[in-house]
Amino acid sequence: MPALSIRSLSKSFFGYPVLSDIDIDLEVGEVHGLVGENGAGKSTLMKILAGVYAPDSGSIHLGETDLRFTHPTQAHAAGISTVFQEFNLLPDRSVAQNIYLGREPRVRGFVSSALMNRNAQALFDSLGVTTISASARVGDLSVAQQQIVEIAKALSYDARVISMDEPTAALADHEVALLYGIIRTLTSRGVTILYVSHRLREIFDLCDRISVLKDGVLVTTRAAAELDEQELVRLMVGRPLSTFFATADADAVVGDVVLSLQSAGNAWVDDISLELRSGEIVGMAGLQGAGRTEVLEGIAGSAPFTRGTVEVAGKTVRIRSPRRAIQLGIAHITEDRKATGLALGQSVLDNALSVVRATTPRRVGAARRRALTMLQDLELSARGPDQEVRYLSGGNQQKVVLAKWLLTEPRVLLLDEPTRGIDVGAKQALYVLMRTLAAAGHAILMVSSELPELIGMADRILVLRDGRLVAELPAASDEETILAAASGIDTGVAA
Amino acid sequence: MTTTTRFTTERRPLLARVGRGLRTPGGAIFVLLAILLVGLFLYNPSLGDPGQFMRFLGRTAPILIVALGQYFVIVSGEIDLSMAAIIAAQVVLAGNLIGQDASRILPVVLLMALLALVVGLLNGVLTTLFRVPSFIATLGTALVVSGITFYATGGAPSGNPVDSFREIGRGGIDKVPVFGFVPYSTIVLAVLVVLALVLMRRPFGRMLLAVGDNARMTALAGASVWWLRTRAFILSAFASTIAAIVLVGYAGVSPVVGQGYQFIAITAVILGGVVLGGGRGWVLSAIAAAFALEVLFSLLDFIGVQSTWRPAVQGVIILVALGVPLLRFTRRRSQTLRSNRPNK
Numbered sequence: 001m002p003a004l005s006i007r008s009l010s011k012s013f014f015g016y017p018v019l020s021d022i023d024i025d026l027e028v029g030e031v032h033g034l035v036g037e038n039g040a041g042k043s044t045l046m047k048i049l050a051g052v053y054a055p056d057s058g059s060i061h062l063g064e065t066d067l068r069f070t071h072p073t074q075a076h077a078a079g080i081s082t083v084f085q086e087f088n089l090l091p092d093r094s095v096a097q098n099i100y101l102g103r104e105p106r107v108r109g110f111v112s113s114a115l116m117n118r119n120a121q122a123l124f125d126s127l128g129v130t131t132i133s134a135s136a137r138v139g140d141l142s143v144a145q146q147q148i149v150e151i152a153k154a155l156s157y158d159a160r161v162i163s164m165d166e167p168t169a170a171l172a173d174h175e176v177a178l179l180y181g182i183i184r185t186l187t188s189r190g191v192t193i194l195y196v197s198h199r200l201r202e203i204f205d206l207c208d209r210i211s212v213l214k215d216g217v218l219v220t221t222r223a224a225a226e227l228d229e230q231e232l233v234r235l236m237v238g239r240p241l242s243t244f245f246a247t248a249d250a251d252a253v254v255g256d257v258v259l260s261l262q263s264a265g266n267a268w269v270d271d272i273s274l275e276l277r278s279g280e281i282v283g284m285a286g287l288q289g290a291g292r293t294e295v296l297e298g299i300a301g302s303a304p305f306t307r308g309t310v311e312v313a314g315k316t317v318r319i320r321s322p323r324r325a326i327q328l329g330i331a332h333i334t335e336d337r338k339a340t341g342l343a344l345g346q347s348v349l350d351n352a353l354s355v356v357r358a359t360t361p362r363r364v365g366a367a368r369r370r371a372l373t374m375l376q377d378l379e380l381s382a383r384g385p386d387q388e389v390r391y392l393s394g395g396n397q398q399k400v401v402l403a404k405w406l407l408t409e410p411r412v413l414l415l416d417e418p419t420r421g422i423d424v425g426a427k428q429a430l431y432v433l434m435r436t437l438a439a440a441g442h443a444i445l446m447v448s449s450e451l452p453e454l455i456g457m458a459d460r461i462l463v464l465r466d467g468r469l470v471a472e473l474p475a476a477s478d479e480e481t482i483l484a485a486a487s488g489i490d491t492g493v494a495a
Numbered sequence: 496m497t498t499t500t501r502f503t504t505e506r507r508p509l510l511a512r513v514g515r516g517l518r519t520p521g522g523a524i525f526v527l528l529a530i531l532l533v534g535l536f537l538y539n540p541s542l543g544d545p546g547q548f549m550r551f552l553g554r555t556a557p558i559l560i561v562a563l564g565q566y567f568v569i570v571s572g573e574i575d576l577s578m579a580a581i582i583a584a585q586v587v588l589a590g591n592l593i594g595q596d597a598s599r600i601l602p603v604v605l606l607m608a609l610l611a612l613v614v615g616l617l618n619g620v621l622t623t624l625f626r627v628p629s630f631i632a633t634l635g636t637a638l639v640v641s642g643i644t645f646y647a648t649g650g651a652p653s654g655n656p657v658d659s660f661r662e663i664g665r666g667g668i669d670k671v672p673v674f675g676f677v678p679y680s681t682i683v684l685a686v687l688v689v690l691a692l693v694l695m696r697r698p699f700g701r702m703l704l705a706v707g708d709n710a711r712m713t714a715l716a717g718a719s720v721w722w723l724r725t726r727a728f729i730l731s732a733f734a735s736t737i738a739a740i741v742l743v744g745y746a747g748v749s750p751v752v753g754q755g756y757q758f759i760a761i762t763a764v765i766l767g768g769v770v771l772g773g774g775r776g777w778v779l780s781a782i783a784a785a786f787a788l789e790v791l792f793s794l795l796d797f798i799g800v801q802s803t804w805r806p807a808v809q810g811v812i813i814l815v816a817l818g819v820p821l822l823r824f825t826r827r828r829s830q831t832l833r834s835n836r837p838n839k
Contacts, residue, residue: 351705
């Protein structure tokens with residue numbers, strides 16, 4: 001009798017299936033690994049288990065009971081807890097206050113801190129953790145200790161099943177061992193763990209069985225002992241490379257170096273050396289938190305480099321602000337369109353002109369005329385230049401972001417996850433556009449978590465791990481090689 | 496999801512745009528203003544006379560000018576509570592330093608401009624560079640400024656500027672065709688409104704809206720967020736100063752002149768569809784709303800409602816103007832949150 005069974009579970013967003021027909025059984029007391037590439041549907045599955053999303057169809061059974069969640073609290077009540085990648089802790093409250101937030105133990109109607117602290121301490125004792133005091137302020141704890149508080153919180157709901165999303169993402173190596181210990185304590189008590197991680201080594205260290213998701217479909221569930229890392233990577237990746245991507249013209253000319261970094265670094269990345277030539281598209285791969293976005297932010301001046309040298313078109317420059325970067329012809333298309341790319345309440349035209357207005361107000365008149373033709377060339381679907389961008393679809397919003405940067409006539413385009421959250425048609429249009437821009441002499445540095453996209457578009461691929469460049473791979477590298485370099489695993493393929 | 500209409504550079508016909516505009520809060524205020532004006536003319540037909548009406552408009556000019564200044568600050572995502580204190584300080588300054596010597600008008604006005612610049616700059620720098628919430632920062636400068644004003648005057652009205660200076664608020668041009676009499680204050684107002692309209696179409700104005708909408712994006716676009724917002728505070732301080740110059744004319748010199756103006760201004764700006772928190776709203780709507788409020792208060796006067804009710808009425812207007820769109824907004828947002836989660 002499995003602890004939790006997921007039966008033909010499906011979920012789609014905007015008509016795009018994210019999960020289709022998933023069947024997974026979690027046995028009592030097992031650690032069940034859930035792996036897949038970014039976008040494979042792992043997070044969505046976890047959120048359905050946590051009651052954040054409702055599935056479109058299918059069912060979840062906990063023992064004999066059929067579960068239907070409409071709210072996260074119901075998942076807790078049923079005995080399913082989730083430890084999300086981002087912590088949901090209040091830094092200024094104590095450990096115990098965080099664990100029992102909103103359901104503080106009461107004595108005669110009044111919250112009893114003493115009882116609360118005792119209960120919390122008992123939880124830590126049962127986990128074999130002696131280093132955390134229930135009355136300590138959460139903000140004073142280390143990241144690893146905060147992670148344990150999250151787990152204790154999950155456990156405090158008398159959870160039978162705990163799902164963990166990348167629980168080691170923020171931990172150092174010696175702290176990971178502590179987490180392993182806690183997970184083993186939990187499983188020995190019959191708690192079932194669903195363990196999501198990109199770090200395959202952990203998956204093999206911890207998990208009894210492994211389920212592989214790919215493009216929203218369950219590829220397989222197998223005992224960990226039957227698999228090795230190489231085989232697992234192949235299961236996660238193994239998709240034929242389509243002809244979806246715009247290929248470079250055979251006679252495309254790669255020109256001079258327009259941007260070069262020598263041992264650039266700051267608090268997030270270190271010793272980054274790279275060269276970017278006009279006319280080429282360079283891809284940047286890495287796991288989440290490897291520092292890909294931070295490299296772009298360093299170049300674009302929003303989180304400036306503090307070490308090393310940066311040269312633009314052969315001249316050494318210090319880029320300390322976005323404004324300086326823009327003046328040097330660097331455009332930074334950020335990862336989060338809505339938070340950092342657009343003013344959602346302003347019109348298409350106002351957004352498109354924002355960078356020109358901010359940096360070269362004298363050129364607004366000319367830019368306005370060009371903006372309208374550019375938006376037409378980008379095949380923007382909008383009611384007109386006066387429409388607020390909030391009402392555009394993701395792909396069209398991205399086109400407005402592109403227009404606003406292209407109007408500055410940049411030499412270097414930094415693209416951070418340029419196709420995130422946009423539909424297939426818009427993606428392809430963007431690929432074609434990137435090729436056109438490269439052919440016109442722009443240098444493009446693209447960060448993407450979608451490996452097929454990197455492989456399809458990039459002329460060469462840089463791989464980051466833990467804030468450092470660890471590999472430079474040629475255009476036709478396969479996903480396994482990239483993933484191996486990014487996660488530091490030797491898959492047996494020559495890297 | 497939006498319908499996939501191809502992007503065109505054509506604008507929709509003027510009538511259609513006006514029709515749509517009237518259904519937004521910023522457009523509806525013009526309808527409300529028209530209704531209130533009709534009411535005012537019914538209760539007091541003498542105001543239907545163009546000359547009388549211009550006098551009425553002239554009396555409301557200081558409030559409208561203050562609302563104009565507040566508009567810049569609110570649209571950039573901040574709020575300015577120091578306006579009344581600046582008005583009082585400037586009135587006292589003008590009253591005591593100009594005195595009966597007309598030759599002092601120019602230097603004193605320059606001094607007043609300097610004071611406005613300093614207070615505006617202080618408000619801006621405190622809010623942006625020192626990250627004090629503007630609510631607190633401007634309250635602080637307001638208390639300091641009015642504290643000094645009260646100390647200097649002992650709390651009692653004092654000083655009286657030369658009549659030629661008071662003419663700005665009091666006088667006007669006589670024998671103008673159609674209107675008969677046009678107060679200088681309405682001319683000042685008209686000039687400021689035109690300037691504001693132009694400013695909001697300039698890169699500065701557009702970026703000010705963008706800052707109010709998404710400051711992070713604006714910073715990444717290479718704009719200097721602190722300087723944009725600080726300039727809004729400086730404009731606001733200048734607006735208070737000009738309002739003070741007009742007020743000296745008919746209200747005289749007292750450290751309590753202009754009291755409560757900023758709250759009427761804030762009420763007006765919000766009523767005009769300018770969203771608290773910034774990024775949205777038209778300057779003309781804010782002005783129209785300020786005028787509508789003044790018309791409403793006069794109307795209440797004529798109906799016989801005691802003027803002591805004024806703050807309560809104002810409070811209800813704030814709550815409704817602020818609460819209703821907010822309710823609609825949160826409802827809409829919770830819907831989009833539910834259907835719009837990223838599919839990662």
